[in-house]
Amino acid sequence: MPPTYDANTVPAISVSELTHAFKGHQALNQVSFAVMPQTIHGFVGPNGAGKTTTLKAICTLLKPNWGEVSVFGLSVRSEATAVRERIGFMPDHFSMYRQMTVFEYLDFFAAAYGLDLASRDQVINDVLTLTDMDGRRDGLISGLSRGMQQRVSLARVLVHDPDLLLLDEPASGLDPRARIELMDILRELRRMGKTIFISSHILTELAELCDSVTIIDRGHVRFSGPMDALLDDNQETSRFSLRLAQPPENTVELLQQLTGIVSAAVREYGSAGEFDLELDPATDSNIVLSSIIGLGLPILAFRQRRKQLNQAFMDLTTRGVRS
Amino acid sequence: MINGTQTLFNWSLRSDSRSIYPHIVRAGFAAFMLLAVMGAWGQSLSGMAPGLSFFRWICNLNVLLISVAGISYFVSAVTEEKDSGTLALLRLAGASPLSIVLSKSTSRLISALMLLLTQVPFTFLAITLGGVTWQQIIAAYLALAAWLCLVANMALFCSVRCSTSGRAAALASAVLLLFFASGPLLLEFSKLTGVSWLSPRVLNVCENLHLEQQRLSVTNRLDEILSSTAALTFVANQFWRSIVIGSVLFLLSVLLFNRYSEPAEDSSHGNSATVRRFTVGRCWKLPVVWKDFLFFTGGKTFLIMKLLAYAALLAGFIWFHQLDRPNAAEWMSPDLTRLAFATVTLLFTVEMLLYSSNTLFLEVRQSAVATLKMLPIPTPLLLLQKTAACAVALSPGMLALAFLCCYDTAAILDIDDLPGTIVGWIIIMTLVTHLTILLSLYTRWAALPLAVFITAVSFPCIGGAALGLTEITRSAAALNGISWGIWLGVVVNLMWMWLFVLLPIEIEIVNRWNRLSQQ
Numbered sequence: 082m083p084p085t086y087d088a089n090t091v092p093a094i095s096v097s098e099l100t101h102a103f104k105g106h107q108a109l110n111q112v113s114f115a116v117m118p119q120t121i122h123g124f125v126g127p128n129g130a131g132k133t134t135t136l137k138a139i140c141t142l143l144k145p146n147w148g149e150v151s152v153f154g155l156s157v158r159s160e161a162t163a164v165r166e167r168i169g170f171m172p173d174h175f176s177m178y179r180q181m182t183v184f185e186y187l188d189f190f191a192a193a194y195g196l197d198l199a200s201r202d203q204v205i206n207d208v209l210t211l212t213d214m215d216g217r218r219d220g221l222i223s224g225l226s227r228g229m230q231q232r233v234s235l236a237r238v239l240v241h242d243p244d245l246l247l248l249d250e251p252a253s254g255l256d257p258r259a260r261i262e263l264m265d266i267l268r269e270l271r272r273m274g275k276t277i278f279i280s281s282h283i284l285t286e287l288a289e290l291c292d293s294v295t296i297i298d299r300g301h302v303r304f305s306g307p308m309d310a311l312l313d314d315n316q317e318t319s320r321f322s323l324r325l326a327q328p329p330e331n332t333v334e335l336l337q338q339l340t341g342i343v344s345a346a347v348r349e350y351g352s353a354g355e356f357d358l359e360l361d362p363a364t365d366s367n368i369v370l371s372s373i374i375g376l377g378l379p380i381l382a383f384r385q386r387r388k389q390l391n392q393a394f395m396d397l398t399t400r401g402v403r404s
Numbered sequence: 405m406i407n408g409t410q411t412l413f414n415w416s417l418r419s420d421s422r423s424i425y426p427h428i429v430r431a432g433f434a435a436f437m438l439l440a441v442m443g444a445w446g447q448s449l450s451g452m453a454p455g456l457s458f459f460r461w462i463c464n465l466n467v468l469l470i471s472v473a474g475i476s477y478f479v480s481a482v483t484e485e486k487d488s489g490t491l492a493l494l495r496l497a498g499a500s501p502l503s504i505v506l507s508k509s510t511s512r513l514i515s516a517l518m519l520l521l522t523q524v525p526f527t528f529l530a531i532t533l534g535g536v537t538w539q540q541i542i543a544a545y546l547a548l549a550a551w552l553c554l555v556a557n558m559a560l561f562c563s564v565r566c567s568t569s570g571r572a573a574a575l576a577s578a579v580l581l582l583f584f585a586s587g588p589l590l591l592e593f594s595k596l597t598g599v600s601w602l603s604p605r606v607l608n609v610c611e612n613l614h615l616e617q618q619r620l621s622v623t624n625r626l627d628e629i630l631s632s633t634a635a636l637t638f639v640a641n642q643f644w645r646s647i648v649i650g651s652v653l654f655l656l657s658v659l660l661f662n663r664y665s666e667p668a669e670d671s672s673h674g675n676s677a678t679v680r681r682f683t684v685g686r687c688w689k690l691p692v693v694w695k696d697f698l699f700f701t702g703g704k705t706f707l708i709m710k711l712l713a714y715a716a717l718l719a720g721f722i723w724f725h726q727l728d729r730p731n732a733a734e735w736m737s738p739d740l741t742r743l744a745f746a747t748v749t750l751l752f753t754v755e756m757l758l759y760s761s762n763t764l765f766l767e768v769r770q771s772a773v774a775t776l777k778m779l780p781i782p783t784p785l786l787l788l789q790k791t792a793a794c795a796v797a798l799s800p801g802m803l804a805l806a807f808l809c810c811y812d813t814a815a816i817l818d819i820d821d822l823p824g825t826i827v828g829w830i831i832i833m834t835l836v837t838h839l840t841i842l843l844s845l846y847t848r849w850a851a852l853p854l855a856v857f858i859t860a861v862s863f864p865c866i867g868g869a870a871l872g873l874t875e876i877t878r879s880a881a882a883l884n885g886i887s888w889g890i891w892l893g894v895v896v897n898l899m900w901m902w903l904f905v906l907l908p909i910e911i912e913i914v915n916r917w918n919r920l921s922q923q
Contacts, residue, residue: 142774143922165780176772180699185684189695192687193779201687219677 091154093118093245093276094139099148101134107300108134109145114295114305116278118153118244121271123291123308124280125390127398131300132280133173133249139278140170140247152245166194169238173250173280179223183214183233186222187240194241208236212266228259235266246270248279252286264290288312288390296397303397311393319360323373324382328354332378339372340364357386413507420515429854430522436861437462437526441533448533456535456630459527463544463626465860466520469853470552473516475576475754476761476852478559481508482661483569487769491665501661505654509560516552520545539636543629546638550646551622555580557650557657564657565664570762577754585747587621590614596727620645692776692786696793700766701759707800714751714804718744738815745808745816752801753833759794760837761852764913765844768920777921783914827894831870831901835859838909845916866905870897 094116101109109131116122126132137143138150141161150157152164178186184205191201209215212232217225222233231251238246248267252260264286267277281287287294288308295305304311325332336345336356341364348355360369370383420426444458482504485491494504524545530536559576566572594611596602618624625642683704688694697703721744725736736744764787767773776786809816819825839855847854874893881889 137774137922140778142777162780165778170774170778172774174771176770176775178695178699178770178772182680182684185687188687189691190779192689192691192694193781195780198686219680 090117092116092151093120093153094122094278095149095151095154096135096139097149099135099138099145099150101131101138101143101145101147109138109148110300112148112297112300112302114302116276116293118276119271119274120292121267121277121279121290123287123294124278124297125282125284125287125294125394126297129299130297130398132297135297136170136247136249136278136280140168141165142170166241167243168245168247169241169243170247171234171238171249171251173253177222177230177234180221182219182221183209183225183236184218186233187236190237191240196241204240204242208239211239211269212236213262228255231255231259231263232266235263239270243275245276245278248277248281250281251279252281252283260286284390284394294390296394298398304393308390312390319362319366320386321358321360321366321369322348322382322384322386323356323358323380325354325356326379326381328356328378332356335376335378336373339369339376341369341372354381410507413511415507417511417514420511426515426518426850429850429857430519433519433857434522434526437523441526441529444530444533454535455530455533458533459530459536459541459544460626460630462523462527462530463548463630464623465857466523466548467551467622467626468860469519469857470516470548470555471580472856473850473853474555474559474580475573475758477516477850478509478512478556479563479572479576480569481505481512481560482563482657482665483566483572486567486665487569495665501665502658505560505564505658505661509556509654509657513552513556516556517549520548520552536630539638540629540632543636543638543640544626546643547622547625547629547640550643550650553650554620554646554653557653561653561657564661567664573758577758581751581754583617583620587614587617588743590617592724592728598728602727620649622646690789690792692781692789693793693796696763696790697796700763701793701797707797710797710800711803714748714800717747717751718804718807721747734812736812738812738818741808741812741815742819745805745819748801748804748808749829752798752805753829755798755801756794756833756837757840757852757856759797760840761844761855763790763794763844764841764917765851768845773917773921773923777918783917784910787913787917823890823894827870827874827897828867830898831866832859832863834901834906835863835866838906838913842909842913842916845913845920866901870901873897873900 092115094114096115097113099109099112100107112131112135124132124135134143138145139152139157141157141164144158153167155164155167157164178189181189187205187208188201191204196204205218206215209218212235214229214232214236217229222230225233231254235248235251238248252263255263260283267279267290271277279287279291291308293305293307294311296303296311323336329335333345333347333356336342336358341361343359343361345356345358348357358369360366366385370380373380373383440458440462444454447454480487482491485494485504485508491504524541527541527545528538530541531538558579559572562572562576562579563569566575590610591614594607594614597604597607619641622642625640628640629636684698701707702709721740722735725732725734725740729737767776777783779786781789816822836855836859839858840851843851843854874890874897877893877896878889881887881892886892
């Protein structure tokens with residue numbers, strides 16, 4: 082669970098009216114959002130939406146044409162060095178020095194961040210344990226699978242103990258097991274107090290992982306806020322799902338006759354006994370549930386349905402790849 | 405087969421013609437030729453006939469450019485596919501070894517021939533300047549084209565034989581150096597008639613080999629063409645031999661393609677941890693120096709090998725001197741010391757140029773620029789650390805030079821205009837390495853030949869200014885009673901050079917590096 086914040090909490094990332102153009106192509110247009118500390122923030126958008134450009138502006142690689150970006154209150158323009166010490170950036174096309182071993186690779190980055198010899202050993206052991214790579218510390222990077230290289234890359238961004246991790250498509254190219262394990266590592270990192278800003282296309286996993294989300298499309302922010310607010314947004318009627326054990330054939334007619342139910346239908350592609358209900362928002366759902374029990378139907382589950390992130394994403398973004 | 409070859413060839417040629425840089429180079433070369441012709445015309449107004457010297461200079465420049473292109477541009481014909489792992493995809497697409505080799509090498513050869521062709525109209529203007537005939541020009545360009553064919557196919561063979569571009573460049577450099585060095589070495593060896601235990605048959609073989617080398621040498625052929633007043637044959641021995649050897653090397657490249665087309669093997673484990681601890685060890689306080697020294701220049705093992713190679717080279721000179729003069733008290737004669745000094749300097753120069761063309765280029769190829777930029781190390785400091793890593797790797801060469809200086813200081817000091825030579829070398833090398841580093845951030849493999857060309861073209865201007873500045877400083881120092889005025893001139897020159905030439909290049913290197921980190 083994300084911590085609670087007061088009004089004085091400095092956001093981990095604050096992006097204000099960020100605007101950038103490449104050779105006449107408007108990549109970002111007045112992009113604004115904030116990420117609170119110790120949360121996992123998803124950053125989603127179609128290809129060419131401006132995700133990587135925004136990430137590069139946050140991690141000090143790109144000087145935007147207009148707008149302000151700050152990390153823990155430090156401006157990326159004027160305090161780039163201080164910002165770099167507090168962030169770890171994992172680009173989508175991450176580079177690996179393939180002729181090094183895992184240990185040598187991490188040793189190089191730890192030394193580059195100014196860690197002394199003694200603390201380097203400790204830190205490298207810790208990050209290798211965290212990423213479950215301690216068994217491969219003497220293996221050459223060239224001999225590792227893509228998933229393992231991804232872990233080493235994640236270990237690399239952790240060696241200097243940054244407060245904010247910026248991950249650009251960290252799960253791309255990973256098999257399902259590796260993806261699930263990566264998500265577990267990210268949850269563990271949040272528990273350790275890290276803020277994680279993750280750009281990804283794998284929406285189902287983001288929905289489970291993230292506390293908040295920003296959806297960007299064609300350089301414009303379409304939504305930014307808590308994940309709950311996105312998934313519960315724009316509901317004119319409350320949508321519920323009902324699951325019954327051995328329902329009678331006329332269940333739909335029976336349900337539609339009840340007060341407070343706007344519509345009832347067998348769930349498309351659902352398992353047997355599953356129904357979708359749309360309730361009148363003015364009606365208390367407990368009263369509806371009592372009415373269903375009153376019908377004598379064998380209820381297994383009755384719960385509010387949330388919009389899927391996929392659906393929210395499709396609703397908020399436009400069709401087609403940006404030229 | 406024809407379809408595959410044609411597709412690959414078209415693709416290579418199209419990507420070359422779409423890139424702006426080759427056109428800029430050709431246009432630049434043409435503009436330079438025009439300026440050079442105008443300069444020579446200016447000379448002719450004063451009653452001289454500068455056509456021959458102008459044309460000789462152009463020919464020498466071409467020999468240098470073709471040789472440098474061999475070790476940097478042509479060697480990557482096949483290895484660039486190996487480096488990026490796309491060779492297997494080409495094979496899967498049904499491209500035969502012949503199609504790949506033919507298409508990849510021919511497009512580069514055409515690109516290089518275009519550069520020669522660009523010059524031809526301008527060089528014909530040299531006839532009007534006097535001192536050179538159209539027959540000489542045609543014969544010289546045929547000799548150069550044959551040399552191009554030989555070098556391109558030798559580099560192609562290295563590209564097929566080696567698993568990475570770096571190794572191919574090293575092999576091609578070694579072959580070219582051996583070829584140029586073998587002429588004087590074989591000649592000197594064949595003269596050792598006074599050594600009793602040396603069989604006359606061995607000397608005879610050396611003499612014949614020397615003759616063969618001379619017949620193949622483009623520099624010899626150009627000398628012959630430009631010094632001849634009699635009727636010339638357009639195609640001589642050098643032409644046919646180069647074409648035949650080039651064709652044989654091409655054939656070998658095709659035949660051995662399958663055998664050597666496997667990508668560099670990625671083993672999952674390195675050397676044992678103990679060996680690795682010695683060869684690699686822990687990261688130094690200057691991490692980029694450590695990384696580049698160990699993983700770019702070859703590390704401790706390669707450093708020791710180079711040290712042994714330089715020691716063997718010097719031992720070779722000493723042995724040669726002992727053969728020549730069995731009863732001599734000294735290890736090497738002054739002449740031989742100077743020759744050894746020049747040879748080591750040449751090897752050192754080639755090593756330095758290869759490092760400069762790859763040090764940043766490989767980071768770009770490995771997409772590591774953004775990762776390095778994110779480190780809390782300012783870009784200029786990072787570049788300095790990379791330079792320091794190369795300096796460590798160059799230490800065997802420096803040690804060999806220092807040894808020769810200490811061994812016979814008088815012989816080295818006896819070199820004609822030593823301060824001028826040293827300063828000239830420093831200025832040329834700093835300029836060419838700076839340019840190579842900068843160009844390696846723009847072009848894929850042509851950085852080194854381009855840098856050599858730009859330096860060769862611009863050096864007369866810089867050199868003239870440098871000489872003038874040295875003279876002014878020396879005169880001013882003499883007027884004020886300051887001894888060592890010449891060295892004061894050197895310092896002033898280097899300051900001037902850094903401020904007006906190197907500093908702008910360095911600023912552009914940093915800017916370009918920063919821009920690449922955003923891509």
